[in-house]
Amino acid sequence: IKEEEDLAKAIKNNEFELYYQPQFDLHTNQVFGAEALIRWNHPEKGLTFPDHFIPLAENTGKIIELGHWIVESGISYLGKRKKQGMPEIMLHINLSSKQLSDPTFVSFVQKLLLKYDVPATSLGFEITETSILEDVELAKKMLQTFQNMGICIAIDDFGTGYSSLAQLKNLPVTLLKIDRSFVMDLEEDEDDRKIIEAIIAMAHKLNIKVLAEGIETREQWIMLESFNCDFGQGYYVSKAVTADKFNRGLPITH
Numbered sequence: 001i002k003e004e005e006d007l008a009k010a011i012k013n014n015e016f017e018l019y020y021q022p023q024f025d026l027h028t029n030q031v032f033g034a035e036a037l038i039r040w041n042h043p044e045k046g047l048t049f050p051d052h053f054i055p056l057a058e059n060t061g062k063i064i065e066l067g068h069w070i071v072e073s074g075i076s077y078l079g080k081r082k083k084q085g086m087p088e089i090m091l092h093i094n095l096s097s098k099q100l101s102d103p104t105f106v107s108f109v110q111k112l113l114l115k116y117d118v119p120a121t122s123l124g125f126e127i128t129e130t131s132i133l134e135d136v137e138l139a140k141k142m143l144q145t146f147q148n149m150g151i152c153i154a155i156d157d158f159g160t161g162y163s164s165l166a167q168l169k170n171l172p173v174t175l176l177k178i179d180r181s182f183v184m185d186l187e188e189d190e191d192d193r194k195i196i197e198a199i200i201a202m203a204h205k206l207n208i209k210v211l212a213e214g215i216e217t218r219e220q221w222i223m224l225e226s227f228n229c230d231f232g233q234g235y236y237v238s239k240a241v242t243a244d245k246f247n248r249g250l251p252i253t254h
Ligand code: G
Pocket: 036, 037, 038, 049, 050, 051, 054, 070, 093, 094, 095, 096, 240
């Protein structure tokens, strides 16, 4: 209960902040986008990570309000960059299942794109296999609408759920994000290498781009590039950073 109240107060007091983790093209080494990752600047506990408070927000229904804040912050950030003449980037925002079963969510997003003068093609939504389970048919329709608008639909943590392949058949998918558990042992584990190569080949046949998560070493980058993986993300290049830091640009290590 205490935590629930905290969460409600934190939204009012503007204690949340979006951090941005760069996403790069493995072939050109260019940063083309970012994943928005929420942080809580807690007045007592300091910088707090979402593993704990996102599930709490989901279980208490607060995720609708918090989700609105997240989406508006992300889109307004894109709008600010555009106004300042900064290079266009793609921003991927994580969605929870509650948001995908909210019938007003599509018009909410449309209004924000207009308000901040942001093209739909600059926006992506990351969904997980569990986030569409609440109301599959409604979620599917909503994702199709978003894709028709030009918004990128990314499957997050691919390979860890229990119906990964079915999802590719059933959902409008633009991008597949290979879970970092496959990337982690790439150098030692031949099976992981084969699995990743197969995922990439399959995705490309379906006209779906592939991003590898959790790239932490130069060797992993080079290997993934040789497998023809399109994009990457991970501590090797950068963790999630504040908007200011992201705007200043980062040296790419590769
Ligand atoms: O850095 P990391 O600790 O940011 O994220 C931990 C988990 O929290 C990940 O599963 C990530 O997808 C989730 N997460 C981070 N930011 C958001 C967000 O804005 N919305 C939702 N729904 N989940 C998020």
